[in-house]
Amino acid sequence: MTPDGTHGDQVRAPAHGPGPSVVLAVDSGGSGLRVALGAHGVAGDAVVPVHREDAAPPARLGGPLTSEEPVRTGPRGISSRHLLDQLLPMARRLMAEAGAERLGAVAVGAAGLATLGDELRDELPAALERELGVRRLALAADAVTAYTGALGARPGVVIAAGTGMIATGTDLTSWRRADGWGHLLGDCGGGAWIGRAGLEAALRAFDGRAGGSAPLLARAEAVFGPPPELPGLLYPRTDRAAVLASFAPEVAGLCADDPVSSRILRTAARHMAEAAAAVCPADGEPRLALTGGVFTMGAALLGPLTRELAERLPHARHVPAAGDPLDGALRIAADLADGRLALPADERMLCVVTEKPYRETHDTNSP
Structure with a gap:
């Protein structure tokens, strides 16, 4: 070969x-x-x-x-x-x-x-x-x-978001990618990023710092136990990205009543749209699709993402992933x-x- x-x-x-x-x-x-x-x-x-x-x-x-x-x-x-x-x-x-x-x-x-x-x-x-x-x-x-x-095999851009997040685009002559750098360096807007942001807001509330969320603190305690034990539960694990991502649905579930959770998902949507805009073909009418488990969070994420994409990629045609x-x-x-x-x-x-x-x-x- x-x-x-x-x-x-x-x-x-x-x-x-x-x-x-x-x-x-x-x-x-x-x-x-x-x-x-x-x-x-x-x-x-x-x-x-x-x-x-x-x-x-x-x-x-x-x-x-x-x-x-x-x-x-x-x-x-x-x-x-x-x-x-x-x-x-x-x-x-x-x-x-x-x-x-x-x-x-x-x-x-x-x-x-x-x-x-x-x-x-x-x-x-x-x-x-x-x-x-x-x-x-x-x-x-x-x-x-x-x-x-x-x-x-169509020109366009796909946002793939599960535990991580990457945007991939092609005009069928070359590939372009944005993010996908892993949970320590990027994957901004993916499940691990959302979960980590939710846990950070929980710990801010525990400390009494600005930007904290009492509802997220309550959910973090219910899922992981006392907050002081959280670093010991996370840092030694080789699957910590998946553990962080497991908290993302908790963030989404609080969006209707918790402004901090809602802001986290709006920020995640902005990160995804920025990555898509960086790799989407500039000419023609490229297709745009979403794939991955993060998008099962529903309107709390898809609503702001749709608005962000409309602003940054007005020429892209949104289609469901096949x-x-x-x-x-x-x-x-x-x-x-x-x-x-x-x-x-x-x-x-x-x-x-x-x-x-x-x-x-x-x-x-x-x-």
Whole structure:
């Protein structure tokens, strides 16, 4: 296999011959792996829906199967060995249940790929070729699979907000991203940010400082116990971002009666809109979609976000997200198998490897 395309080029893999293509999609995030199969193409008189730009995500043929353990990181970033230990049994089970002997393509969407993906890019293609016979592989940042699941191959911007927050935009010649720096350096407006802001307001009330919220203090005590114990509960934990995010619904639940909680969500909305404005294509009528669990908070967040986006991005057309990041990985795999992948290639955001023997031709310094 060899990298196909350079930064800003469209990725176009060779097409398969006639017949259906079974593809594998992987979504690796903070809660573990999700894995699904999809079918594409035509088999005799049976037509399997073929992905089009304006179509819904390809239908899942099997899955998703899930793991409950996030993929670990090591000295070179995301551990390819740990990912494979979880992925291979699930992939083989899905293939056996579907009667699939080969995979037309695989797409792996991974949280942290852009900054922690060196080991995956170096080791995963050869390992998947060896273990599953994979000859077409796309490694994508989870921001890319979230974008593709929401909008497909269209110019636009997607705000993905769960525990973290990132805005991703493309004009289909290059990718742009804003924030997504993690809960210590950014992710402003995401679940961990909202939860941390709510807990800060609770502790301000506990101290008697300005800007505190007695209702948030009461909820923090109900959820976590006495405030002086909160640093000991949070700081040693490796999953503290998720713990902080678990308090975000408490903030949203108080918005109707607590001005401090309402202000936190308005500020979160402003951060999201600023990130979207930084990456949205300036020309045409780009589409704009929201995806992620934070948006289940409802009107307390969506109301101010809609107003902020209307002010900053009046030329963008708001559309509902067509699917989630696993759907996005499935789209990418199906389009790669069909030779129609038209998303911009990027060494860190979307790396595609295709047919030629990987061990002979792979150059880790290629763009």
